Amino acid sequence: xxxxxxxxxxxxxxxxxxxxxxxxxxxxxxxxxxxxxxxxxxxxxxxxxxxxxxxxxxxxxxxxxxxxxxxxxxxxxxxxxxxxxxxxxxxxxxxxxxxxxxxxxxxxxxxxxxxxxxxxxxxxxxxxxxxxxxxxxxxxxxxxxxxxxxxxxxxxxxxxxxxxxxxxxxxxxxxxxxxxxxxxxxxxxxxxxxxxxxxxxxxxxxxxxxxxxxxxxxxxxxxxxxxxxxxxxxxxxxxxxxxxxxxxxxxxxxxxxxxxxxxxxxxxxxxxxxxxxxxxxxxxxxxxxxxxxxxxxxxxxxxxxxxxxxxxxxxxxxxxxxxxxxxxxxxxxxxxxxxxxxxxxxxxxxxxxxxxxxxxxxxxxxxxxxxxxxxxxxxxxxxxxxxxxxxxxxxxxxxxxxxxxxxxxxxxxxxxxxxxxxxxxxxxxxxxxxxxxxxxxxxxxxxxxxxxxxxxxxxxxxxxxxxxxxxxxxxxxxxxxxxxxxxxxxxxxxxxxxxxxxxxxxxxxxxxxxxxxxxxxxxxxxxxxxxxxxxxxxx
Amino acid sequence: xxxxxxxxxxxxxxxxxxxxxxxxxxxxxxxxxxxxxxxxxxxxxxxxxxxxxxxxxxxxxxxxxxxxxxxxxxxxxxxxxxxxxxxxxxxxxxxxxxxxxxxxxxxxxxxxxxxxxxxxxxxxxxxxxxxxxxxxxxxxxxxxxxxxxxxxxxxxxxxxxxxxxxxxxxxxxxxxxxxxxxxxxxxxxxxxxxxxxx
Numbered sequence: 072x073x074x075x076x077x078x079x080x081x082x083x084x085x086x087x088x089x090x091x092x093x094x095x096x097x098x099x100x101x102x103x104x105x106x107x108x109x110x111x112x113x114x115x116x117x118x119x120x121x122x123x124x125x126x127x128x129x130x131x132x133x134x135x136x137x138x139x140x141x142x143x144x145x146x147x148x149x150x151x152x153x154x155x156x157x158x159x160x161x162x163x164x165x166x167x168x169x170x171x172x173x174x175x176x177x178x179x180x181x182x183x184x185x186x187x188x189x190x191x192x193x194x195x196x197x198x199x200x201x202x203x204x205x206x207x208x209x210x211x212x213x214x215x216x217x218x219x220x221x222x223x224x225x226x227x228x229x230x231x232x233x234x235x236x237x238x239x240x241x242x243x244x245x246x247x248x249x250x251x252x253x254x255x256x257x258x259x260x261x262x263x264x265x266x267x268x269x270x271x272x273x274x275x276x277x278x279x280x281x282x283x284x285x286x287x288x289x290x291x292x293x294x295x296x297x298x299x300x301x302x303x304x305x306x307x308x309x310x311x312x313x314x315x316x317x318x319x320x321x322x323x324x325x326x327x328x329x330x331x332x333x334x335x336x337x338x339x340x341x342x343x344x345x346x347x348x349x350x351x352x353x354x355x356x357x358x359x360x361x362x363x364x365x366x367x368x369x370x371x372x373x374x375x376x377x378x379x380x381x382x383x384x385x386x387x388x389x390x391x392x393x394x395x396x397x398x399x400x401x402x403x404x405x406x407x408x409x410x411x412x413x414x415x416x417x418x419x420x421x422x423x424x425x426x427x428x429x430x431x432x433x434x435x436x437x438x439x440x441x442x443x444x445x446x447x448x449x450x451x452x453x454x455x456x457x458x459x460x461x462x463x464x465x466x467x468x469x470x471x472x473x474x475x476x477x478x479x480x481x482x483x484x485x486x487x488x489x490x491x492x493x494x495x496x497x498x499x500x501x502x503x504x505x506x507x508x509x510x511x512x513x514x515x516x517x518x519x520x521x522x523x524x525x526x527x528x529x530x531x532x533x534x535x536x537x538x539x540x541x542x543x544x545x546x547x548x549x550x551x552x553x554x555x556x557x558x559x560x561x562x563x564x565x566x567x568x569x570x571x572x573x574x575x576x577x578x579x580x581x582x583x584x585x586x587x588x589x590x591x592x593x594x595x596x597x598x599x600x601x602x603x604x605x606x607x608x609x610x
Numbered sequence: 611x612x613x614x615x616x617x618x619x620x621x622x623x624x625x626x627x628x629x630x631x632x633x634x635x636x637x638x639x640x641x642x643x644x645x646x647x648x649x650x651x652x653x654x655x656x657x658x659x660x661x662x663x664x665x666x667x668x669x670x671x672x673x674x675x676x677x678x679x680x681x682x683x684x685x686x687x688x689x690x691x692x693x694x695x696x697x698x699x700x701x702x703x704x705x706x707x708x709x710x711x712x713x714x715x716x717x718x719x720x721x722x723x724x725x726x727x728x729x730x731x732x733x734x735x736x737x738x739x740x741x742x743x744x745x746x747x748x749x750x751x752x753x754x755x756x757x758x759x760x761x762x763x764x765x766x767x768x769x770x771x772x773x774x775x776x777x778x779x780x781x782x783x784x785x786x787x788x789x790x791x792x793x794x795x796x797x798x799x800x801x802x803x804x805x806x807x808x
Contacts (some may be wrong), residue, residue, distance in 0.1 A: 388666060391693030395715035396624035402718040403632035410635070433715045436693075548669035 090345075095338065102334050109326050114317040121312060122291050128259050129293030129308045136252050136266065136306060139177070140299045143233050143245055146171050146178065147220055151237040154183055168195035177251035179230070184208045184242045192241070200246055201227060208244045212236040220301045224270040231268055233301060249273025252304075263309040273304070366465055370500060373493045381568040385553025387436045394436070398429035450576060454604040455486035455495070455524060455531055455596065462496040463522050466503045470520065475507050480523035486531045487599040490576045495596075498569045498580075502535040502592045505565065508558070509539030509590060526598070533594040541584040550582050569594075614729040615639040615659035619649050619675065620691070621667045625714075629662075632718055638725065646675045653684045658736065660728040665692035676708060687728035687735065691716060741805030747789045755782040759795060760802035 150171075153164045168181040172195055180200030183193040189209035196202075211223045211234050220235040225246060233245045252266060253274060263277030293308035404422045413419055463479045470477045503520055510518035521536045542550065542557075549555045551570045556563035566580075573580045578596035585591040616638055620626050626642040633640045641656075643649035646667055661679070663672035670678075672690045679685070689710045704711065709731055710724045748756060751772075758768045765783070769776045787793045790801055 388693040391714045392622040392625055395693075396622070396628035398715040399625075399628035399632045399718065403628065403635050406632070406635035429715060430717070437713070552668060 094341065098334055098338055102330060105330060106323070106327055110318055110323055113319050113322065114314075117317050117319065118291075118312065121310060125262060125291045125293050125308055125310045128262075129295065129306065132253065132257060132259075132264075132308075133295050133297060133306050135257065136304065137298045139252055140297055140302045140304065142175065143178070143247060144220065144299070144301055146175070146181075146245065147233065147235045147243060150181065150183075150243050151218070151235055151241075154237055154241055154243060165193055165195060168193070172197045172200075177248045178245050179248050180244075180246035182208070182244045182246075184244060186212070186236070186240050186242055199248070201225070201230070203244055203246070208232075208234050208242055212242045222268070222302055224268070228271060229273055231270070231273070231302070249304075259308065261310060263311075265305075265307045265309075267305050267307075269303060277309070363465060363468075366461070369493055370462075370465075370497055373497055377494070377497065377568055377572065378562075378564055381553065381564045381571060382562075383439055383442075384571065385564065385567060387440050388553060390432070390436060394429055394432055398426060398433070401425035401429060450489050450491045451605045452487045452489055452599040452601045452603065453492045453495075455488050455490070455533065456481045457485070457604075458492045458496050459499055459522060459524050459533060462499045463503070466500060466507075470503075470507055473507060473511065473518075475510055475518040475520060477503070478519065478521040478523075480521065482524060482526065484526075485604060486524060486526065487601060487604050488531055488576070488596045489599045490596060491572075494572045495576070498572050498594060499533065499535065501565045501569050502594070506535055506537035506539070506590065506592075510537050513539040515539070527595075529598050530595050531598055533596070534591055535594075536585055536589060536591045538587065538589040541588050542582060542590050547582065551580070613638045613725065614732045615641065615657060616662055616725060617649065617653075617656065617659050618642045618662045619646055619667070619672070620644070620662075620664040622664070625664070629721075632721075633725075636722060646670045650675065650678055650682075653679055654682060656684075658684075658686055658732060660725055660732060661686055661688040662725075663688060663690050665690050673708075685735075687731040689724050689728055738804045741801045743805075744790050744801060745805030748786060752782050752786050752789075755779060756786050756790075756798060756802050759783065759786075760799035762795075762799075 150164065150167060153167055156163075164183065171178055171181060176197070178197075180194070180196045180203065182191055182195075182203040182205070184190065184203070184205045185192050186209055189205040189207075191203065191205050194203065207223075211221055211232075215221060215236045217236050217238050220233055223232040223234055225232050229248065229250045231247055231249055233247060234242055235244075236242050249266060249268070250273060253264075258264060258276055264274060265272055265276075266274040289312065291310040291312060293306075295306055297304040297306060401422045405419055405426070408414060408416065408419045408422065460479065460481060463477060467477050499522065503522060506520040507518070510520065515538060517538070519538050521534075523534050523536075525532050525534075546557050551566050552563070553567040554563040555567075556565075566582075570580050573594055573596065576596055578594060580592065580594050582590060582592050613636075616633060618626060618629055618640055620629075620642070621644055623644065626644065630640050630642055639659075643652075646669070661676070661684075663675055665672040667675075672692070676688050676690070679688075687709045689712060690708050691712050691714050693714045709728050712720065712724060745753065745756070754772065755768060758771065763771070765776050765779045768774075769779045772779070786798070790798065792798070792801075
């Protein structure tokens with residue numbers, strides 16, 4: 072038997088490299104997306120924190136200023152109560168006015184004005200208090216109901232006045248330094264602040280920046296009126312945010328570094344696994360090829376041994392027939408000689424010698440047969456399905472190369488039989504090879520060999536069919552004879568060997584022409600009563 | 611002892627003529643056939659004899675021929691000859707009712723002995739067939755009575771065992787004697803033995 076070349080697995084290097092590049096690119100892309108998402112997330116949340124900061128400090132400033140301006144109203148109420156209590160403005164008014172100036176430094180001057188002429192009755196000033204224009208005060212409160220207060224602009228920027236008509240003859244005026252409405256430490260360092268009246272800003276800190284309007288780097292604003300009926304003030308905060316400020320460089324860099332390291336690790340693990348898988352696949356393929364080769368070698372060995380036996384057996388059979396004739400004829404000859412009174416004559420002696428030589432030759436044949444007929448130990452129970460499948464798998468390599476289709480049809484249930492698996496595989500192998508030769512000889516392009524196994528009562532039938540030209544009628548009866556071959560270079564031992572093997576396991580083999588042309592060989596083997604096969608026992 | 615005819619089926623011309631010659635010197639009647647199918651067709655018309663079959667022949671083996679012959683009623687003693695000396699075939703041959711199994715080339719002494727034994731077996735075979743034919747004519751009750759007579763029971767003992775009157779038993783015995791063509795108790799016993807055995 073020729074050892075069949077087994078195709079090597081295709082080299083995996085090229086596609087592997089491509090795959091590796093592809094997955095690397097995908098991973099890098101994923102990493103970038105991850106970075107962008109992380110940056111967006113942190114910028115957005117940072118921005119939200121800033122917005123909250125601005126609005127919180129804006130609100131607390133608003134509250135503080137509202138309370139302070141409300142105090143101005145309270146001062147006016149106290150002062151007018153004092154001023155009205157006496158007919159003449161007293162030292163009490165002056166005393167209270169001075170203590171207000173002392174404790175509330177943003178009130179820089181307090182004046183009591185007589186109406187409607189507009190003359191100063193009493194005046195208290197701190198160091199930066201300005202001198203009041205009484206006529207202007209009189210004009211501001213003209214037409215105002217008693218007890219009502221009114222806002223007025225001051226000549227000095229950053230100052231405003233709050234004036235109140237006490238009654239028909241008196242009014243009080245406060246000079247307020249707006250800049251002192253916010254104490255130094257309350258000024259936010261990180262924002263531009265404006266506190267303004269309708270006439271202009273009282274406080275303005277921080278450089279005015281152009282309003283940025285990019286996606287994230289928008290200016291954060293806080294803008295709210297101060298809750299006061301008498302002093303129309305408005306507070307606004309502006310916080311300019313740059314993208315650089317929003318993007319947390321260090322966390323982002325850290326995140327980038329850590330995730331990159333993680334990705335590289337994952338990539339190398341993947342690659343390692345891939346390499347390991349490729350290596351494993353290669354080892355498996357090699358061991359499969361090795362197993363196939365071993366199987367082939369075993370079959371080839373069995374074939375050599377069995378062929379030798381079959382040849383010897385065939386020769387013995389062929390020689391036996393003339394030897395039988397020779398012996399019987401010589402013995403008949405001696406009897407005829409004796410009947411004619413020729414006992415112990417030279418002719419009788421010659422015939423007796425022939426008898427002896429024929430027996431000697433027979434003894435040699437007996438020894439030869441005993442030598443080749445030495446069969447191994449009693450066969451165990453094996454699953455025919457498995458061994459038919461095995462040998463078909465092995466034959467498929469050869470048939471694929473020759474462009475011949477090979478069908479296999481096995482039952483689901485195992486087919487236990489008492490056989491030597493290697494020898495039965497050899498039988499099927501021979502039949503499949505013969506079938507393939509027949510198909511090739513017929514020159515068919517759609518060459519097809521089908522192997523099937525089926526249960527028929529207490530027997531298993533293995534059928535090997537082909538779609539060649541079939542077996543000629545004059546060949547059919549002699550098909551299983553040793554040394555009979557229809558192939559020009561055939562020895563005529565293959566089928567004879569198949570028959571010997573199958574009969575050794577109490578089976579039979581027959582050949583016929585199929586309904587659709589082509590030969591069908593049927594191997595019948597008795598089913599074993601035991602259901603557990605040695606394959607199962609081994610598992 | 612007269613030898614039954616021998617029918618030799620072997621595809622080898624040399625073997626056929628040599629064995630014909632040899633058996634002829636013993637005065638044994640032998641008919642040879644080269645083609646098993648031809649013999650199978652002729653067999654029903656042949657006188658019962660001993661079959662000498664070659665194991666390995668094209669198209670059909672000696673064992674298969676033996677089975678086919680048995681199927682058409684030629685269940686004569688059969689000797690299988692083979693050049694193979696194959697133990698498996700041998701085991702199957704004996705299972706199938708073959709009386710002997712000889713390895714070629716066959717020594718005349720061995721062959722003649724085997725043929726004589728087979729011929730004796732054929733006689734027994736014929737005798738048994740004859741006895742069976744006779745016994746088959748009996749009714750069930752007569753067969754029962756014959757069996758008891760064969761075991762040496764007296765009429766009275768049989769009557770008691772079967773709860774019959776002695777006269778009825780005697781009537782049965784007379785009928786049996788007539789059907790079997792003998793009044794001998796010993797012959798009764800022999801026929802009961804071989805005629806009823808399977």
